[in-house]
Amino acid sequence: MNASNPATDTATVNPDGKLCLACLGDYGPSKLPGLKQCVRCGFITADMSISEEELAALYGEDYFHGEEYRNYVSEEASLKDNFRRRIVTLQQLIPDLKQRELFEVGCAYGFFLDEVKNDVASARGIDISRDAIAHAREHKGVNAIAGNYAEYPIERPVGMLAMWDTIEHLPRPDVFIEKAAHDVAPGGFIAVTTGDIDSFNARMRGKHWRMIHPPTHMHYFSVATLSKLLERNGFEVVHVSHPGNARNLRSILHFILDLRLGWGGLYRAIADWKIFDLSISMNLFDIMFVVARRKA
Template identity: 30%
Template sequence: MSVPEGTILPSCRLCGGPGTVWFERPRQVLRCQSCTALYASTDQRVQEFTEAYYRGGVYSDYLADEPAIRRTAAARLRRLERRVAGRTLLDVGCATGFFLEAARARAWTATGVDVSRYATDVARGRGCDALTGSIDQAVPSGRRFAVVTLWDTIEHLDDVKATLAVARELLLPGGILALSTGDAGSVFARATGAHWRLLQDPTHRVFFTEQALRRLLERVGFRVAEVSRRGKWVSTAMILHHSSIGAAAHLARWCVRARVNPMVYVNLGDVMTVISVPA
């Protein structure tokens, strides 16, 4: 895609490589010519993940999605338990603590950290050990964990590389890093182009291909042990909230109010789950 002569495009947020314009709408997204990641050219994210983000913003009503989120969490925990002996866990981007609660129910000692004061206040109110702030500032010095997780989190971060480096330092010997994020190289992402669902969230800043994510993890000292493309359980209200149908937003709110909000398993093949270990 052509740009006006003399335009200076921002370099890649991950590797500093040169970028070319990939999409102009709904916002300008560039593709790194070096690592293949996509990234937003400007910061259009919210400054803080307030209650509005979780109620009527990106989510119709995040709290109403608890059953679906916890069902996905239980499946993730079962896979982690097959890989690691320890039962200490740090969930980065813990939101309102549903994953922490699911972990605690399976005899894990789970701590969460999130930049959203609203979300961590909710999590603490539910009895979770939730810290407010970034991973490098909020986690007490000396703490170590068997597992560090970042579920649907790294696409939001200011400095993904620095966060992953800190996560590595927080792992116990034999520990693992588990994360999920969109796959910009997937068939669904490429087929939908600028309309790809993960491009629509203004708080998403980086969009990874498997190649870009592998390179980044290797640069910070990880070895990728497994890449899979698993689905997740979502509520009917969540599906409607992200639908282009005119009355969908009203229907989503009705589902929440009427408590008619069944779960649906969705796998579009456009989200990677990556398990890594220190190299």
């Protein structure tokens, strides 16, 4: 057994993910159907397992074009606005950000890497979607590779690691965070965004909360359970906020008409109207932005 392999290390603690990913407690039933909940820390997760082939198939071209986003690429402007605001927060927290090498896990089409490249010493990333990475390299010219972060060796620790809206998609977020603890230098930072199931909106919506949709979203963290996972791996949480997001009107229309109401025909009939190019800012305060520092 190779002790430096993070997947192997985790396997000794939590061999097949049967224990709570956040605190290693036991799972019991959740009041939300189809989900299970840690009896100790309250972490909520989907009751399922998925193979790597199934996962790669899930994030083929169809995923970014219609399954969740009508056309992820047409969202570029609003996504970049959101990334710019996160970068400003990071600059406030980390005055020497510009001297740090950044690695992004789940970099998709490379919009964040492209947006952040002049604010850090270097920026590169990885994503499981080959289609997205091909786009990132070809159209953005960013340093991005297709693959599974859990199996990707980083030659030297970085000063900053980002995971935007990614952790909820991973079969084993604990394996990724444990690897991140190896890949982030002491004093370095990890920044994560994901849904907050303890938020007012998530509590109000219950099983209808828009973030609950296995198998693409498998894990439902709260500030407390995400902090537990990070702290268990040698990180100290230094920032928590619930920032709003700019969304393209077309993507909101798609979500409501096509995904929620099942009126795909109506959606397709009007989706090309120019008016839907506009972006609006909205904040349901149910997406958390957590930054943690790797302890020395």
